[in-house]
Amino acid sequence: MTTPALNLTVYGTPGPQGSKTRNAAGALYESSAKVKPWREAVKTAALDALHHDDAWSALNEPVWLDLQFSLRRPKNHYGTGKNAGRLKTSAPHFPTSKPDLDKLVRSTQDALKDAGVLADDSVVASLSTRKVFVLWGDALRTPGAVIKVWRLNDLYKEA
Template sequence: MTSLPVPAATTAAGPRPDLEFTVHHRPAPQGSKRHVGGGRLLEQSKRVKPWREAVDTAARAAMTARHVLEHGGRPAGPFEPIDGPLSLEVIFTVRKPASAPKRRVTWPTTRDSGDIDKLLRSTFDALTTAGAIADDSRIVEVTARKVHPGEGLDALETPGAVIRVWRLLEAVA
């Protein structure tokens, strides 16, 4: 017998995320840092901080709304971060280059769209800072996609991201 991870919350339509929200801001990859002296390191990209703040704000709003809903319409103290083994789905909507065909769906493969692993890094750190998840080391499964506005499943009309988080339980198969 093997144990398989399964979502903790399920509905007739399938697994229901423990947290789901949308961020309306241009995604930014968290890349290298540069040393500025005195033991201080700064992000190379100026876009990372605003992206992380946008994710933080949207995650806190979604956690607060979920917390209020769970307690009959009234907040009942601070919310707890989602903990345990986690599965995440992140759909990044990135800007479509002006040179890309307008009437055809294209993949966001340009350098400007960002490396997906670095986009995830900045997003995971923001989820941890927001208190939405206990720690990004708890993430054991990730599905991530980059799309252009209006092109594909869960694509937004402007740059941003759709983020879904599931807490996994162990099930005996």
């Protein structure tokens, strides 16, 4: 299989984008305070990776975007007292609470566009996403995401 056009590891707490709230003056703002730092972390990681590729231009062709978000487990998944630091047997294997996966994708795609990885969100023709807890399987050791971008035209040439 062709290697991804871009392979990034981004560290930081993934922030969802989408929900808006109105302040007393009626202005809209993001409900999540995590979205701005997350978008900056993704943008910075992308710009750092692209810094070494003078020939790179924003992808304006069909791409497959693969995102794996690694999230911190809530404290209530762990025991207390002599069991502090041990995962409870009742702790879920997968994160099924907020943040919503589609909102994490939205903030990440927008950051990739801002960094010049994608010409527009609309070029994403295939998307695979998942959210996992840190230290689970191939997840990161700290919160963040692994982002892979493939040129679909290259993959179809191989087939």
